[in-house]
Amino acid sequence: MKIQVDQELCIGAASCVAIAAKTFGLNTEGKAYILEENVEAISAIQSDKMDTRELIIEAARSCPVAAIRLFEDTGEEIIL
Ligand code: SF4
Known part of the structure; x- marks a missing residue:
């Protein structure tokens, strides 16, 4: 991501x-x-130092001004 x-x-x-x-x-x-x-790179290792994908999506959705955009590794934007 x-x-x-x-x-x-x-x-x-x-x-x-x-x-x-x-x-x-x-x-x-x-x-x-x-x-x-x-x-x-980090997410590939599944380090416990990283937030989960779900948490990052939830964080992006929480932004009141939609300042966060997320993309798949392929470059496709994740619709929030
Ligand atoms: S406004 Fe800025 S600090 Fe607040 S949720 Fe959006 S990106 Fe995060």
């Missing part, structure tokens, strides 16, 4: 961080960013 956060849209509501704290963080400007750039 690939994750994008549009920091122009992000209002720092932090619901993504609350739901998937191993994936999303807030920077010093209060904008969300991806904690692990290479989610694709």
Whole structure:
């Protein structure tokens, strides 16, 4: 899975961080960013350091301004 956060849209509501704290963080400007750039490689290992796919989808759905977009490894966008 690939994750994008549009920091122009992000209002720092932090619901993504609350739901998937191993994936999303807030920077010093209060904008969300991806904690692990290479989610694709990590998820293949199924590390317990990663949030599950379901949690990441739930976090993206929770964003009040739809700033998070998710994509399959194939590049196809996951409809939230
Ligand atoms: S839920 Fe949306 S608005 Fe809130 S911090 Fe995450 S990306 Fe930003």
